[in-house]
Amino acid sequence: MNLILFTFIVLLGFTSYYFGRRKAYTIQSTNKRLTALPQFYGYYLAIWCAIPAFIIFSLWAIFEPTIVKLLILSDYSNQGYLDDELNLIYEKTKALSRGQFTGEITPFIEASAEKYLSLRSIAQSSKAVIVLSIIIASVAYAYKKISSNSRTREPVEKFLKAVLFTASLAAILTTVGIVFSLIFQTIDFFKVIPLFDFVFGTHWYPAKAFVRDSSEALDPTMYSDTFGAVPIFAGTFFIAFIAMCVAIPIGLMSGIYLAEYASVKVRQYAKPLIEILAGIPTVVYGFFAALTVGPFLKEIGNSMGLDVSAESALAAGGVMGIMIIPFISSLSDDVITSVPQSLRDGSYAMGATKSETIKKVIFPAALPGIVGSILLGVSRAIGETMIVVMASGLAANLTLNPLESTSTITAQIVVILIGDQAFGDPKTQAAFALGMSLFLVTLCLNIVALRVVKKYREKYE
Amino acid sequence: MKKNGVKMIKINSKNVDVYYGKKQALFNINLDIEENQVTALIGPSGCGKSTFLRCLNRMNDVIDICRVKGQIIINDFDINDKSCDVVRLREKIGMVFQKPNPFPKTIYENISYGPTIHGMAQSKNEMDEIVETSLKKAALWEEVKDRLHEPGTGLSGGQQQRLCIARAISVKPEVILMDEPCSALDPIATAQIEELIDELKKDHTIIIVTHSMAQAARVSQNTGFFHLGELIEHGSTDKIFKNPENKKTQDYITGRFG
Numbered sequence: 001m002n003l004i005l006f007t008f009i010v011l012l013g014f015t016s017y018y019f020g021r022r023k024a025y026t027i028q029s030t031n032k033r034l035t036a037l038p039q040f041y042g043y044y045l046a047i048w049c050a051i052p053a054f055i056i057f058s059l060w061a062i063f064e065p066t067i068v069k070l071l072i073l074s075d076y077s078n079q080g081y082l083d084d085e086l087n088l089i090y091e092k093t094k095a096l097s098r099g100q101f102t103g104e105i106t107p108f109i110e111a112s113a114e115k116y117l118s119l120r121s122i123a124q125s126s127k128a129v130i131v132l133s134i135i136i137a138s139v140a141y142a143y144k145k146i147s148s149n150s151r152t153r154e155p156v157e158k159f160l161k162a163v164l165f166t167a168s169l170a171a172i173l174t175t176v177g178i179v180f181s182l183i184f185q186t187i188d189f190f191k192v193i194p195l196f197d198f199v200f201g202t203h204w205y206p207a208k209a210f211v212r213d214s215s216e217a218l219d220p221t222m223y224s225d226t227f228g229a230v231p232i233f234a235g236t237f238f239i240a241f242i243a244m245c246v247a248i249p250i251g252l253m254s255g256i257y258l259a260e261y262a263s264v265k266v267r268q269y270a271k272p273l274i275e276i277l278a279g280i281p282t283v284v285y286g287f288f289a290a291l292t293v294g295p296f297l298k299e300i301g302n303s304m305g306l307d308v309s310a311e312s313a314l315a316a317g318g319v320m321g322i323m324i325i326p327f328i329s330s331l332s333d334d335v336i337t338s339v340p341q342s343l344r345d346g347s348y349a350m351g352a353t354k355s356e357t358i359k360k361v362i363f364p365a366a367l368p369g370i371v372g373s374i375l376l377g378v379s380r381a382i383g384e385t386m387i388v389v390m391a392s393g394l395a396a397n398l399t400l401n402p403l404e405s406t407s408t409i410t411a412q413i414v415v416i417l418i419g420d421q422a423f424g425d426p427k428t429q430a431a432f433a434l435g436m437s438l439f440l441v442t443l444c445l446n447i448v449a450l451r452v453v454k455k456y457r458e459k460y461e
Numbered sequence: 462m463k464k465n466g467v468k469m470i471k472i473n474s475k476n477v478d479v480y481y482g483k484k485q486a487l488f489n490i491n492l493d494i495e496e497n498q499v500t501a502l503i504g505p506s507g508c509g510k511s512t513f514l515r516c517l518n519r520m521n522d523v524i525d526i527c528r529v530k531g532q533i534i535i536n537d538f539d540i541n542d543k544s545c546d547v548v549r550l551r552e553k554i555g556m557v558f559q560k561p562n563p564f565p566k567t568i569y570e571n572i573s574y575g576p577t578i579h580g581m582a583q584s585k586n587e588m589d590e591i592v593e594t595s596l597k598k599a600a601l602w603e604e605v606k607d608r609l610h611e612p613g614t615g616l617s618g619g620q621q622q623r624l625c626i627a628r629a630i631s632v633k634p635e636v637i638l639m640d641e642p643c644s645a646l647d648p649i650a651t652a653q654i655e656e657l658i659d660e661l662k663k664d665h666t667i668i669i670v671t672h673s674m675a676q677a678a679r680v681s682q683n684t685g686f687f688h689l690g691e692l693i694e695h696g697s698t699d700k701i702f703k704n705p706e707n708k709k710t711q712d713y714i715t716g717r718f719g
């Protein structure tokens with residue numbers, strides 16, 4: 001029903017566009033000059049169609065359920081029901097009307113369900129009638145109003161601006177919403193677990209929290225020595241460090257090669273090829289790390305008499321580094337290419353060789369942008385999950401030995417939230433606390449990266 | 462400057478052809494450049510004068526699709542020969558570009574760049590001296606001596622261009638090529654650069670590409686007129702401007718086309 005109505009409104013919109021434009025052409029044919037191009041008249045009418053429809057639809061969505069509920073429950077007033085009971089009755093009514101009710105059907109509820117259905121159908125048809133009549137009225141009003149000297153361009157432009165503004169507002173508001181949900185859960189978590197224990201504790205063992213029976217009372221002392229985040233922070237930075245040790249040199253050098261040395265033809269094929277690496281899902285990297293690189297390193301280590309864990313920080317970090325190479329390579333290639341040719345010319349004209357020019361002129365000029373690309377790479381490394389979960393183990397060891405397994409923030413969030421979770425449980429909230437700290441770390445990195453990049457931009461503009 | 466009454470030829474180009482891909486940009490250019498004189502290259506846009514200038518220090522090498530044929534002889538040596546060391550060549554032949562292009566480094570580092578890569582200074586003192594003399598020669602010293610360690614990009618347009626000239630002369634080149642050095646500058650900065658060019662010709666041979674006929678007449682002793690990739694006429698500036706032999710030259714000089 002709603003879909004048909006919606007299609008109808010869209011068709012009406014197109015029709016009003018057509019009529020608006022036709023009227024403009026008619027005005028034009030009488031040798032009057034229009035204030036805007038004819039299609040603006042069309043858009044103008046279409047807007048007069050869209051806005052009332054939107055307003056009525058939203059009002060209906062807000063008020064219809066409330067009013068229907070009031071009408072249904074008015075039958076039960078003065079019978080001494082509590083609010084909770086009334087709500088229950090209403091829910092039962094709705095379930096019955098959908099045919100999903102499984103309990104005992106009383107005649108009262110059956111009557112209510114019938115009433116509910118009839119109310120809904122009245123609401124639907126009245127909605128259709130009201131929407132269509134208001135739209136037609138408003139379009140007709142606007143159609144009469146437009147003349148050779150009426151302003152149509154400005155309202156259309158304003159409308160577009162408002163639509164775009166709403167879109168960006170939606171994006172920002174959802175982000176803010178996510179951050180707030182993180183914050184509140186995190187605060188709850190820290191009510192049970194002291195912040196000090198979380199930040200400075202060296203023992204991370206959330207499995208201990210699994211044993212609590214949710215019917216027991218919450219006893220904060222049982223969580224001492226459970227949520228010490230130092231090992232997983234250390235693991236996170238350690239693995240990110242290994243990843244950057246792989247990604248920075250290779251990415252940077254390939255970026256320089258692509259930007260400065262590669263012929264047009266090589267660049268034409270090599271650059272998309274490198275960027276394909278960025279398109280590989282991280283799960284694939286993950287099992288590559290877990291099934292190929294990990295055992296391979298273990299074998300090599302064993303043959304040299306080293307004790308290498310099959311799930312090692314080295315395997316995870318190394319593969320993560322490979323994953324990040326295309327970001328650094330592609331971004332630094334862009335940055336280096338955007339260094340003005342005049343600087344290269346100036347340097348070559350002084351008799352500098354290519355490598356001297358790169359080392360002394362291009363690299364320093366591109367440095368802020370390169371630093372920006374590296375920082376973006378780091379924040380990816382810190383936020384990466386799948387590779388670590390698969391290849392580096394889930395036990396939060398506090399170690400600096402790359403051959404042992406360690407765990408990261410993201411991997412621990414996965415561990416905590418896999419399977420059944422109870423809301424309001426410190427174990428679940430620990431995931432929010434970790435997410436919050438991860439968010440803060442990457443936020444800081446991104447702010448620094450953006451600032452550096454911005455500083456770079458100012459240099460040549 | 463004359464030796465035994467004969468003008469010294471610094472650069473001698475013979476049958477120079479330049480191609481960009483399949484398109485020929487210069488046709489059989491034969492032009493001699495006199496030592497310690499200013500030679501102006503004039504002509505309408507796209508006539509090949511800048512291309513010819515860039516042949517003289519092999520800057521066209523930078524452009525992948527560009528090919529240069531013919532001989533350009535400087536100090537009895539053909540620079541298009543395979544044995545030519547481009548690094549040495551560009552040390553001897555400096556260049557100043559249309560748009561000031563100081564490196565994003567300090568003023569001091571901008572000047573010390575060339576001497577460093579050519580190993581010209583053995584000590585910090587020597588380098589300081591090179592920087593000071595270069596800046597003095599470029600008439601910039603008084604304006605920047607207190608801010609040598611500030612970024613060169615912070616200077617005004619005219620100052621930046623003089624910084625680029627100072628950078629070019631820091632390696633004591635024999636020839637300085639200038640590719641429309643004043644086209645991005647205001648009249649006052651232009652006047653300063655022109656004055657400077659006159660000063661520099663004592664020690665250097667200067668070739669300047671310019672769109673301004675007035676500038677060519679003011680600063681140069683010799684002029685070459687390019688049109689559609691050909692060198693139409695060349696000779697002393699006086700003669701080209703007052704009594705050109707070719708009709709096209711006359712039309713261009715008098716502003717009838719261009």
